[in-house]
Amino acid sequence: MGSQSRLQEFLSKVEVELDNAVDFWLKYSHDDENGVICFSGFFTCLGKDGQVYDETKYCWLQGRQVWMYCKLYNTVPKYHTDQVLKAAIKGGEFLMKHVKDQNSAKCFFSVTKDGQPIKVQRTIFSECFYLLAMSELGRATKEQKYKGEAVKMLDKVEYWARVDNSELGRPELSGSPPTNALAIAMIFFNLVDEVCWDDVELQKKYSSLLEWSVEQTLQHLQREGSVVLEFVGTDGKELRGSQGRLINPGHAIETGWFLLQHAVKTQNEKLKETAIRDFILKPFNHGWDDKYGGIFCFLDANGLSPTQLEWNMKLWWPHNEALIAFLMAFKETRDAQYLSAFEKVFDYSMEHFTDGSNGEWFGYLDREGHTSMDFKGGPFKGCFHVPRCLMMCAEMLKELISE
Template identity: 25%
Template sequence: MSLQRKLLKSELTSELDSILKYWSEHTVDEQNGGFAGQIDFNDQRIENAEKGSVLNSRILWTFSASYQTTKNENHKKLAERAFEFLIAYFYDTKFGGLFWSINEDKTPKDTKNQIYALAFAIYGLSEYYVISKNEKALEIAKNLYLKIQEHSYDPVNKGYFEAFTRDWQPIEDLRLSAKDANEKKTMNTHLHIIEGYVNLYKVWKDEKLLEDIIELLETIDKYFINIETGHLRLFFNENWIEKPDVVSYGHDIEAAWLLQQCAEISGNEKLIENYKKYAVQIAEATKEGLDSDGGLWYEFDPEKNKLIAEKHWWPQAEALIGFYNAYQLTGKEEYLDIVYKNWKFIKKHILDQQNGEWVWGIFDDYSLMQKDKAGFWKCPYHNGRACLELISRIQD
């Protein structure tokens, strides 16, 4: 192994410790239970902030996955804390779904069933089962999978619908966030359903689940991957009529490696072959979004021919894995060089060297985006996972 790769592995090992330390020391909510709902860019906890189920599930996944590498008992305890809080306050025992958010007093706030959130709960619960063998975690993960199949799956046109009311009725506003198109089928949700399903399959070798995984990978292949451009298509109606939108460089490079990994776990040779090919094609297309400083731009709007000139934290994390994966597939040093340059950019502009964790991002003039350090969408999952993936992939 080259000295440069050895150094990268060593630095990412230290960075994983640093990320976990931040979340261990700053986010545990002793007063209200669970974890803080929001910490601002000055590392100030926002009192009375609502708590999101996605953040809780991502914390659950991160500490469960990290414990398998760190063997730090505190990381296992924090995973357990996230699990206990999830099943006590986010899991809806009446209708079998998951609350999108709760108030600080732990009462339900937004009770819609956003399928994206259920997928992340499956992802986190399955990972927690690996370290705890807690049957309750596996049981709830299975229940959520069955609810998605029962209510969200489209038996006519395939794929999955976005969101429902608490009692699984149709809902007007399907969006994950205000910036998203209000469409019935989205790339983002399908990407994370497959991620959750595959993680569940690793601990529960169910034949029907495997069939659903293979069908979902085929659906993603058919509709979401634009083989002409190497980018992802993001939004569709129920009949798979596309609503053209931005190019999302972060989602592109995340999908590149993640879908390949899912295909490999499915064991389907044809899908493995296809997704290995896409992993390189998408990585190649994502190079369009790289700046000369090594950072990955956020999005590009083809209709306006306009770059969304921001560099958010999570696309950088996914770029580390996606381009390293492309290097592993091809042996081409240029992909490895992108990884080194991107990590250098992260260290210089995205890591908060003083207080820990990663900042939300920077604008094109390198000024700081004054957004959460922890919150609904700011979590330890992307950057923690990037560290874990590369630590594992860079072999001694």
């Protein structure tokens, strides 16, 4: 009963942290000077106090911030404001004008302050966050052009993932085995859900894509269900070497709540059990640092040292995903062990990641939980994981408290 008695406390802290995070991005990330002339996008390289330390605009984070603003605008009454909507529209237009290559449909990974391309990745993820932005911006503005962009891009990334990825520019080399990456297998749950939840015809159109995603994702459950591996062969078998043994606990947990959402919507009890037991609980138990607390960044399935230099760091986003996953698991099952796990992650996160003085969360801690890098935003951390987590947790906590 201890954790349940804290539900109101959890909600109060979550709502304060959400306001602090959103206020941080609204105050410091907007390129207002450029916005006088053109659609401006967002600065994401922000120091602990919001100071811009690099004007490079990273396009994963441009798309994520547009999506986040629109989701807040569409679902949280206090953020249904002209300020939030206008910023989202500016960001969306910047994406369409400067980030999407009109010839190839590829999206640049990074651009200059005024939108000149710097780098392109040979993956589908810039495009994934582009389409998420367009989808939610369409709902916020009621303009069909944005939804149309989202659907066109979803068709494109599905083609690249399932049919032919040669347009991505990644050559197939004889020494590199065909690989099923968890990041690609799982992201389509999120993409289809976001684009299609309010459109029955699109749900029908992409039903086979979701079936494929389930099949691809479950291939990562290896060694008789004891581990979720980040990479497996396209034949569903474990790869050789350290890449094949790599475990990313946070990624497995995020996949778990994507799977759980899908299982609940499709009333698939077996998949629901698999999502909670194998993709949320086991990776968390494996990844939790019993000595210092927090979730390890990477692990080796054989217990060897991972090759990633940051393997024992504690990053913000796995803790965000664990908070969502365990609260969702508790809401769906009412099993107290999941609320206890939520409480464990919640207390660690509030103690180590939050910044009561400046808002937003620090992103990078060393193993012992000390801040390793004190910037609030960078090439991969922006207005996304923290506010998404807090927004979703607030919604679930309100449901639990009302019941």
